[in-house]
Amino acid sequence: MAISTGSKIIKTAVFISGTGSNLKSLIKFSKLKESPISIDLIISNNPKSKGLKYANIFKIKKKVFTFKNMTDEKKTLFELKKNKIDLICLAGFMKILSKTFIKSFKGNILNIHPSFLPKFKGLNTHERAIKKKEKYSGCTVHFVNSKLDSGKIILQKKVKINKNDDPKSLAKKILIQEHKLYPKAILKVFSH
Ligand code: GRF
Numbered sequence: 001m002a003i004s005t006g007s008k009i010i011k012t013a014v015f016i017s018g019t020g021s022n023l024k025s026l027i028k029f030s031k032l033k034e035s036p037i038s039i040d041l042i043i044s045n046n047p048k049s050k051g052l053k054y055a056n057i058f059k060i061k062k063k064v065f066t067f068k069n070m071t072d073e074k075k076t077l078f079e080l081k082k083n084k085i086d087l088i089c090l091a092g093f094m095k096i097l098s099k100t101f102i103k104s105f106k107g108n109i110l111n112i113h114p115s116f117l118p119k120f121k122g123l124n125t126h127e128r129a130i131k132k133k134e135k136y137s138g139c140t141v142h143f144v145n146s147k148l149d150s151g152k153i154i155l156q157k158k159v160k161i162n163k164n165d166d167p168k169s170l171a172k173k174i175l176i177q178e179h180k181l182y183p184k185a186i187l188k189v190f191s192h
Helices: 021-030 050-057 070-082 099-104 125-131 167-189
Strands: 010-016 037-044 061-064 087-090 109-113 136-143 153-160
Touching: 010 021, 021 037, 021 050, 021 167, 037 050, 037 070, 050 061, 061 070, 070 099, 109 167, 125 136, 125 167, 136 167, 153 167
Parallel strands: 010 037, 010 087, 037 061, 087 109
Antiparallel strands: 109 136, 136 153
16 A cells, blocks of 8 residues: 655645644654645645644644635646645545536545544544443544445554443544554655
8 A cells, every 4th residue: 555655745634623633743753754745735724723833833724714615626736736745634624615616626635533433433423432332443444435434444553442431431542543644654654
């Protein structure tokens, strides 16, 4: 699965909607010597997204589009082109991208999902995992295709669900693993 990139740094855009803790971990990773990516653009569909502060802190270009209509996808594609972006990392991005958008980016879109896929695709993963009395949940980094949370899996990490876990405590435990998993998955896909 490893894609050789030679010594070329992969220009990456991270798409967010909320807190942006995965964005922060990806930015930190991108600054390491072994990282094959640089983060050159942050896109959010939510002007109130807390994660947008990392654009200022780390001096990264940011753009906000609501994605309420197709024009916003077109504007996004234009920005991606303008900034010569090769890879998109979705990180807590709560909008579903159209088939056309995904196709036009030729499979170079990754996503992180807070469950051990194929279990619990979609929203409210932690609530559902606890309700179903699962022993484990976890997180998954996968390629994005036109079906929700269904693209080829790159890496996964299991996280134990304890008897006293609630959705909040489980989300917290899984998020810690997400921050490690996303960089690892990128290293797995793109080797120098
Ligand atoms: C993460 O759990 C991610 O997997 C999910 O939404 C959360 C986003 O967290 N899709 P953050 O914005 O990266 O802090």
